[in-house]
Amino acid sequence: MATEILMPALSPTMEEGTLSKWLVKEGDTVSAGDILAEIETDKATMEFEAVDEGILGKILIDEGSEGIKVNTPIAVMVEDGESVEDAAAEAKAPTTQPAAEKPAPQAKAADSAPPAPESDTSPDWPEGTTLKQQTVREALRDAMAEEMRRDEDVFLMGEEVAEYQGAYKISQGLLDEFGARRVVDTPITEHGFTGLAVGAAFGGLRPIVEFMTFNFAMQAMDQIVNSAAKTLYMSGGQMGAPIVFRGPNGAAARVAAQHSQDFAAWYMQIPGLKVAMPYSASDAKGLLKTAIRDPNPVIFLENEILYGRSFDVPDIEDYTVPFGKARIWREGDDVTIVSFGMGMSYALEAAEKLAKDGIEAEVIDLRTLRPMDTAAIIRSVQKTNRCVTVEEGWPQGSVGSYISSVLMQEAFDWLDAPVINCTGKDVPLPYAANLEKFALTSTDEVIEAVRKVTYK
Amino acid sequence: MAARKTTKQPNVAAEDLKRYYREMLLIRRFEEKAGQLYGMGLIGGFCHLYIGQEAVVVGLEAAAEEGDKRITSYRDHGHMLASGMDPDGVMAELTGREGGYSKGKGGSMHMFSREKHFYGGHGIVGAQVPIGAGLAFADRYKENGRVTFTYFGDGASNQGQVYETFNMAALWKLPVVFVIENNQYAMGTAQKRSTSTPELYTRGEAFGIPGEQVDGMDVLAVKEAGEKAVAHCRSGKGPYILEIKTYRYRGHSMSDPAKYRTREEVQKVREERDCIEHVRTLLLDGKHASEEDLKAIDKEIKQVVNDAAEFAKNSPEPALDELWTDIYAEAAPQNA
Ligand SMILES: Cc1ncc(C[n+]2csc(CCOP(=O)(O)OP(=O)(O)O)c2C)c(N)n1
Ligand SMILES: [Mg+2]
Numbered sequence: 001m002a003t004e005i006l007m008p009a010l011s012p013t014m015e016e017g018t019l020s021k022w023l024v025k026e027g028d029t030v031s032a033g034d035i036l037a038e039i040e041t042d043k044a045t046m047e048f049e050a051v052d053e054g055i056l057g058k059i060l061i062d063e064g065s066e067g068i069k070v071n072t073p074i075a076v077m078v079e080d081g082e083s084v085e086d087a088a089a090e091a092k093a094p095t096t097q098p099a100a101e102k103p104a105p106q107a108k109a110a111d112s113a114p115p116a117p118e119s120d121t122s123p124d125w126p127e128g129t130t131l132k133q134q135t136v137r138e139a140l141r142d143a144m145a146e147e148m149r150r151d152e153d154v155f156l157m158g159e160e161v162a163e164y165q166g167a168y169k170i171s172q173g174l175l176d177e178f179g180a181r182r183v184v185d186t187p188i189t190e191h192g193f194t195g196l197a198v199g200a201a202f203g204g205l206r207p208i209v210e211f212m213t214f215n216f217a218m219q220a221m222d223q224i225v226n227s228a229a230k231t232l233y234m235s236g237g238q239m240g241a242p243i244v245f246r247g248p249n250g251a252a253a254r255v256a257a258q259h260s261q262d263f264a265a266w267y268m269q270i271p272g273l274k275v276a277m278p279y280s281a282s283d284a285k286g287l288l289k290t291a292i293r294d295p296n297p298v299i300f301l302e303n304e305i306l307y308g309r310s311f312d313v314p315d316i317e318d319y320t321v322p323f324g325k326a327r328i329w330r331e332g333d334d335v336t337i338v339s340f341g342m343g344m345s346y347a348l349e350a351a352e353k354l355a356k357d358g359i360e361a362e363v364i365d366l367r368t369l370r371p372m373d374t375a376a377i378i379r380s381v382q383k384t385n386r387c388v389t390v391e392e393g394w395p396q397g398s399v400g401s402y403i404s405s406v407l408m409q410e411a412f413d414w415l416d417a418p419v420i421n422c423t424g425k426d427v428p429l430p431y432a433a434n435l436e437k438f439a440l441t442s443t444d445e446v447i448e449a450v451r452k453v454t455y456k
Numbered sequence: 457m458a459a460r461k462t463t464k465q466p467n468v469a470a471e472d473l474k475r476y477y478r479e480m481l482l483i484r485r486f487e488e489k490a491g492q493l494y495g496m497g498l499i500g501g502f503c504h505l506y507i508g509q510e511a512v513v514v515g516l517e518a519a520a521e522e523g524d525k526r527i528t529s530y531r532d533h534g535h536m537l538a539s540g541m542d543p544d545g546v547m548a549e550l551t552g553r554e555g556g557y558s559k560g561k562g563g564s565m566h567m568f569s570r571e572k573h574f575y576g577g578h579g580i581v582g583a584q585v586p587i588g589a590g591l592a593f594a595d596r597y598k599e600n601g602r603v604t605f606t607y608f609g610d611g612a613s614n615q616g617q618v619y620e621t622f623n624m625a626a627l628w629k630l631p632v633v634f635v636i637e638n639n640q641y642a643m644g645t646a647q648k649r650s651t652s653t654p655e656l657y658t659r660g661e662a663f664g665i666p667g668e669q670v671d672g673m674d675v676l677a678v679k680e681a682g683e684k685a686v687a688h689c690r691s692g693k694g695p696y697i698l699e700i701k702t703y704r705y706r707g708h709s710m711s712d713p714a715k716y717r718t719r720e721e722v723q724k725v726r727e728e729r730d731c732i733e734h735v736r737t738l739l740l741d742g743k744h745a746s747e748e749d750l751k752a753i754d755k756e757i758k759q760v761v762n763d764a765a766e767f768a769k770n771s772p773e774p775a776l777d778e779l780w781t782d783i784y785a786e787a788a789p790q791n792a
Contacts, residue, residue: 008495011711032488033705033726035719044713049706051492070497155597181597187627192586192620199590202575203525205597226580227587234566236559237782239575271783295785323787 002057002082004073010039010046017041018066019074028056036075037063054079124282124321125314134313136306139281140170140246143288144208146318148178151206154292157184157197158210158247167212168248168307194220194245198227201241201297208292211247214263214301228297229272244291246300249277250342250392251440253305257428262393264341267299268369268402274323275370277301279344281311283367286321294323303342324371328380332360335450336380338403339390340366343441346422347390350446359456369399377403378411385416386453390446395423417453422446466676470744476518476675477735478753480510483534484732485761486543487706490533490550493765494710499550502579503564506534508705511731512637513538515678516605516698519686523600527575527588528607530565531637535607539572543760547768555771559778581642582615584608585634589625589695592632603689607635611642613656619663622695626663629694633685634660636697637672639704644716657699667697673729703729 007017018040024030031053039048057078061068068074134142148154155178160167162175162185175183186193190211197207211217217224224245232240251260267275274296278284284302291298313319329344330351339347344365351361362380366372381387387407389400400421407419422441429439487505494503506513509531517538520526528535536546541557549556550564557567565579575591578584588606595602612618613636625632636656640647647654657667666688670681678700685696703725707714739745 006496009497009710010495014711044711044715046707046711046713047719048495049491051488051495187620187623189620189623191617192624195583195586195617196590196593196621196624199527199575199587199592200594200597201590202587203591203594205594222580222583223586227578227583231568231576232785233782234558234562235568235576235782236557236561237785238558238570239568240785242785274784290787294787296787 002076002078003052003054005036005075005077007061007068007070007072007074008039008048009070010041010048014041014070016067016069019061019063019068020045022059022063024056026056026059030054030056030077052077055082057082124286124327125316125319130315131312132315133310134281134285135308135310136278136281136284136302137168137170137308139285139311139313140288140302141172141174143285143292144171145174145177147289147292148174148182151292153204154206154208155182155184156208156210157186157193159186159188159212161185161210166210168304170302170307171210190216190219191223194223195227197243198223198241201228201243202231202239206242206292208244208246211245213252213259213304214247214249215259215261217245217247217263224273224297224299225270229270232296233272240295241297242295244288244298244300246288246291247302248304248307249301250303251424251429251436254431254433254436256431260429262391262424264301264369264391265393265397265399265402267301268372268399270370272297273370274298274368275301276323276368277341278367279306279339279341279365281309282313282319283321283327283365285313286319287323287367289318289320290323293320301341306342306345321367323368324373325367326373326376327365327367328362328376329365330361330363332362332384334360334384335386335388335454336362336364336377336384337388337390337446337450338364338366338377338400340369340399342392343390343422346441346443346446349443350450353443353447354450357456359450359454361450374403374406374410378407381407381411382414385414387415387419388422388446388449388453389419390422390441392424392440395421395426398423417455420449420453422449465742466738468676470739470742472518473735473739473742473744474753476511476514477732477739477750478757479514479517479538480675480732480735481753481757482543482760483510483514483537485757486537486547486764487533489761489765490547491706491710493547493551493768498769499564500552501563502530502709503550504531504709505706506531506704508725508731509637509639509672509702510534511675511678511734512635512672512700512702513607515675516633516635516682518675518679519682520603520605521686523573523602524686525573525575525588525591525595525602525604526607527584527591527604528577529581529584529609529612530577530579531609532565532567532577536567536569536572536574536577539569539574541567541569541572541574543764544767547764548771551768551771552773553768553771554774554778555767559782560774561778561782582608582612582617585612585615585618586621586624588634589621589630589632592625592630592695593628596628596630601690603631603633603686605633605635607637609642610636610638610640610647610656611645611650613659614650622660622663622665625695626660626665629692631689631692632695633682633689634665634695634697636699637702638699639702641704641708641716643708644712646716655699657697660695660697665695665697667699669699669701672700672702673725673731673734675731675735
């Protein structure tokens with residue numbers, strides 16, 4: 001049976017091309033893989049190979065012809081003994097109907113983010129619960145230890161996590177309890193061990209990867225974004241990476257530009273990742289336990305300065321905090337202050353001071369940035385009509401700018417003033433003590449912003 | 457075609473030889489069909505064909521045991537077929553259809569199968585190497601005796617993360633076979649233009665990883681080397697490197713101007729070293745199969761491939777709702 005040879009698409013974008021040269025002539029016997037012709041596109045000249053064997057019965061498009069559309073018949077192949085004329089008449093193009101075009105569904109901004117649960121204002125622990133004072137450091141350690149006891153597949157890896165007991169002593173005691181099989185010191189090889197941990201997650205384990213600080217995770221960004229975050233989607237749901245990437249993030253103190261960066265806004269952008277950024281010790285504990293159990297890759301952003309701070313932690317067995325539920329630390333009617341992580345300490349201090357002047361701020365701790373409890377922010381702004389956001393990261397493309405846009409789109413009619421974003425200054429963090437202080441956001445800046453939006 | 461002279465008949469069962477022939481032929485015909493569908497506009501984007509390299513995966517799969525894992529780059533169709541994945545599902549992924557392995561959301565470069573222990577299909581050159589070591593890390597952790605085949609190219613062998621991985625794999629004695637498929641080109645860059653020392657099998661020496669070079673156009677040589685490497689890994693001695701010298705006949709991807717090598721160079725390998733012709737000759741010379749038998753296999757393979765193409769054309773495009781699925785796995789309910 002005769003078959004038509006069609007003008008091929010030789011690149012993802014090719015729609016037409018020039019048939020610059022035939023390398024075979026009518027009557028030639030060709031076998032699969034023989035070069036039939038040279039085809040020129042706007043990018044290059046390429047060779048076009050035969051797919052099947054046969055005899056070139058008839059050339060339909062002469063060499064030198066320009067603007068030949070992809071899929072136009074350019075020649076007819078026949079089998080031994082077949083007449084070219086009959087064949088040409090009989091040959092018909094294979095049907096290659098692309099599936100019908102359908103309109104793309106309307107994408108809503110927050111659609112791909114994991115669904116935030118209906119935010120509720122219930123406290124994180126029942127009334128009457130005994131509380132104990134714990135540092136964020138101890139709370140993180142307890143969370144890991146509890147989860148490692150609970151699930152044999154959970155293990156911790158990173159630089160200095162085992163024998164040194166953690167560069168910031170977060171993994172203190174874990175090597176003793178769990179041994180070197182489950183508390184693994186890695187070489188200084190961020191890109192490599194991140195990829196290896198992703199593979200271990202594909203292979204059925206639940207790695208906790210400690211980055212000595214998140215500054216060094218930039219070396220591993222490809223494995224975090226391209227391998228950990230996207231595989232579930234690219235595999236049509238077959239294979240994902242249950243993994244926690246954790247470590248200190250943001251400015252420490254006097255370590256200058258390369259060691260002081262807040263990555264909250266970077267990671268928050270990636271579908272497939274979840275992002276948690278606790279402020280208090282109870283949230284550090286409850287969120288980390290949730291993160292370790294989550295079947296998805298979770299970025300867990302800690303803060304070196306907060307490690308040593310103490311908070312009330314409920315003395316409850318198996319205390320977890322759900323993702324996507326903001327915590328309201330302080331209720332107020334005059335302004336909503338939204339923050340997370342270290343920014344919360346400025347927000348809360350500012351609220352205390354403002355209260356003395358009769359301005360009552362509602363302070364919301366987002367706790368997780370993806371999913372983000374935007375409903376809690378909107379509900380609060382519907383009451384206060386004003387909003388200030390606080391974070392350490394840079395202003396352009398900040399978490400605050402995202403919140404501002406959500407408020408503009410979903411709570412425009414309730415706003416009585418533009419939203420103000422308190423952020424780090426738009427500079428690499430300097431070393432000098434005075435410059436460093438000046439570059440970071442501060443309680444005073446938050447107070448000033450609140451006065452601006454409340455016109456007080 | 458004038459295949460290389462085989463001086464002696466190898467010590468291999470006729471049935472095995474026939475199986476390798478069939479498996480290599482399936483890959484070749486499948487890839488030819490994929491190229492054809494690409495030309496018809498049914499496959500889009502990047503599409504990297506494996507034609508010429510078939511003996512590498514078929515030889516190594518012959519050395520694998522049930523439960524062993526494999527992971528590779530974007531040039532992955534051959535690996536999937538050799539691991540037993542369904543040609544229909546692979547082809548339908550190429551056409552971006554619902555019936556594809558990733559429901560049309562991964563494409564040529566991103567397919568996976570838990571069932572066949574195939575861990576992708578990775579589009580970033582070198583990224584699969586630490587991931588492969590991580591699969592082996594999980595197996596060592598579970599002490600299940602499994603081995604992971606981690607495939608990558610001569611070009612990828614210059615990535616830093618490969619050496620980060622060699623170090624960890626040797627340090628932790630991970631059961632991983634690093635398979636360098638040296639097809640002598642990374643896109644348009646001949647190996648000698650990118651690589652300071654040509655002997656890639658020695659790249660593990662600094663880490664104490666043994667390596668050897670293998671003729672990748674000879675499926676039996678590949679299988680033999682694979683068995684040795686796998687035995688090394690399974691006995692707890694850590695990783696092993698196989699540099700498999702092979703050759704790709706087609707362009708790097710479908711859009712390849714092919715100006716970096718001569719037509720004669722390609723033709724010469726095809727005529728003198730083709731891996732399928734090699735086995736064909738062994739089968740005929742050893743009287744393990746007749747021309748008729750081989751014709752029957754050809755016909756059967758052609759049917760499988762045509763059926764896959766039909767399936768891939770007729771499977772519907774994914775429903776638009778699919779856009780929003782598989783971004784997050786469902787979390788277990790909170791018990792707090
Ligand atoms: C990190 C990265 N850089 C560049 C590319 C573009 N690219 C894709 S394949 C390729 C060549 C790789 O050659 P090799 O490793 O020899 O594998 P082969 O294609 O020969 O199988 C390049 C440069 C990429 N995908 N990823
Ligand atoms: Mg190559």
